[in-house]
Amino acid sequence: MATGEPGSPMREGTVLPKEQAGLCPTDTGGDEPSAGPEEQEELLAPQSNGPVRVADGQGDAQEEPSDKELSDSASTDNTLEDSSEFGRPLGVGVCEPGGPPTTHRDEDVTAASWRARRKHVFVLSEAGKPIYSRYGNEEALSSTMGVMMALVSFIQSGDNAIRSIYSDDQKLVFVQQGPLVLVSVSRTLQSEQQLRQELLYVYYQILSMLTQVSITRIFERKKNYDLRRLLAGSEKILDRLLNLVESDPGFLLGAVRCLPLPASLRDTLGTLLQKAITPNLVFSILVARSQLVTAVQERAVIEECRLEPTDLHLLLNLIGASSAFQAGEIWTPICLPRFNPDGYFYAYISYLDAECTVCLVLLSTDKESFYAVSDCKRRVEEAMRTQGSLQVLSGGLQSPSYGVGQVGVPDLRHFLYKPLDIPENYRQLPQFTSPELEGPYCSEEEQHRLFDLYHYLHSRIHSTSRPLRLIYHVAEKETLLAWVTSKFELYTCFSPLVTKAGAINVLTKLLRWIKKEEDRLFIRYPPKYSTTPNPGKGTKGGRPDGAENGFFAGL
């Protein structure tokens, strides 16, 4: 908040326990999704017996004994509804009979195991030519894709667009972007909207390699062009993206995860990047194990546009899907589709440590600037060695993030926290934080299950028809609470035995902990280069006094 209330999230948090008796363990449907802070307060402090709208819209008032054990809360309409909704498909979702073959490309597309996949993704051209299939060889699937395309064009012929098909346990979602058609066939509990978003990520990743203009041009020239010719070798990038989308909450939240670091160290590194520049260098991004350390943007660029989380996700995925060797310095054209779907940047990618955990990415608009940009890297690397920060970064990565234990509340298993109180005039990369998955969520199966739950809560919170602000959800093996305010979006996962009072108590402590750690968890003062002060922003190019500012302050 630009209004300067440093403890905003905290303040609300502390309000909660007093009201806990009244915090109904149901969805608190907000009629006005854009509720201001005042309404917010109101929503967060419901009257004990006041009318609270429930998610399924049954009944206007929901009376719930305030002292009821939450483990028993299946008796509320809301949780009943949820439980039944989750019961069946989850069982299907996690099963992968027979174990997947070592390489998905060789998978037998007629086998039952292929059909039982959690989620298929197909990309085809308007002419019905297969371009990509997540599992199995696209060639073997060409008749399947032909049928899909027939469906799409049949409906198109009636001047409609096919959006989705629901079957017993699967959703088919279609997205058409230019000459490409993307299809998701999913058994997960994700909403149509979320599946659509995932398909867009796939589309954008393809753009990041080819750009929109060139795809359009290719298909204008030759309707039945086989795009695999150009994408050959990129399947692994798309495969990896689809795995990430299912396991990295950053895609769901549209936010970037930062490496927890002392603010002073992050500042020092930012300053370092600011100094190591050369003409036409527009973005400098320092990453450690796929988590953002700091990003610096040329001032002229930031005035017009900002680095989108999507672009950063796609860039990092592409890097992660390339062979990592410290000795090599990569120089490759890459498009940031959200920034500009038609233009290429030249990306310089280099690892700074032998373990390839610390990675420097420099984006230039000049194809010929490799040596100049490489020299920037040399300067950054040298300075980091002298400072000892390189050792700190690569050494500090033994545990890449932090454990939920640091929060110091036993019932809390995991959470996702995305601050939203970013002042309008300070364009800033949306961020989120979450601890590492541990305890019961070590296996892939359990991780999928947890993310299914998060996806579900997210879809309820962001439902276009009935957005909710607060959801209390008792699942099979855990209890979850999702809460969105004007200042943050929070998803928490508790042990199943937590009581309602306990959960509220944990939330308070969690928000307090995040407040205390926010300097470490987030980039609060993203630096940019250029020596000219930034007029009209009141920051005079320097770092504003943090204490008096909101959660995110000026650039």
Add this chain to the structure above:
Amino acid sequence: MKPDGKVVLLGDMNVGKTSLLHRYMERRFQDTISTVGGAFYLKQWGPYNISIWDTAGREQFHGLGSMYCRGAAAVILTYDVNNLQSLIELEDRFLALTDTASTDCIFAIVGNKVDLTNEYALLLETEEENRPEKPVTGCISTKVQKQVHLDDAVALYKKILKYKMLDEKDVPAAEKMCFETSAKTGYKVDYLFETIFDMVVPIILRQQAEGPLQTVEITNYKSAKRTKSGCCA
């Protein structure tokens, strides 16, 4: 620091360019992922810093080939001995990219993945001095008949000379410049790179005597697309 000379690896995707370079630079063979764009390496060779560019074989990056080749002192054209098409591609797709190379650029033609062929055991016996680091244990019966023979590579080398309008007498002999390697076992990998580097040194000396040829070329080069279009359009 500007490198003294440039060596470029060209060839279709999947022939093993990256694997060859890693075998040589990092002394090991490990799983690779198809290269994006190009990757730059520096190799200290005596008093010289030789730069090596490992390029992507994918068609997607084809347009960049000439950029990576600019001013090159040596080009290593790589194919897979079990894939005839990969040799054909060298002539069809990759040769023209070398137009930007230095005029005295040397060419090597490398057939990789010989470890997969049934001739491999025989090769090892006849060439004791090139024993790989690890003896191969795979049985002969799983090997395949080699698709591309050294003669085919020699024929391509001669075509290249014609294309470049070079006289056979002025350049290293075809037999010397056609290699068969295995990045997997290390067979002849060191030999390949060391032979090339030795041949590059005189070119470096010549280039240095004539002034900083490459840097001038690079800075003077005007690309048609060299506009701000890479940024906000």
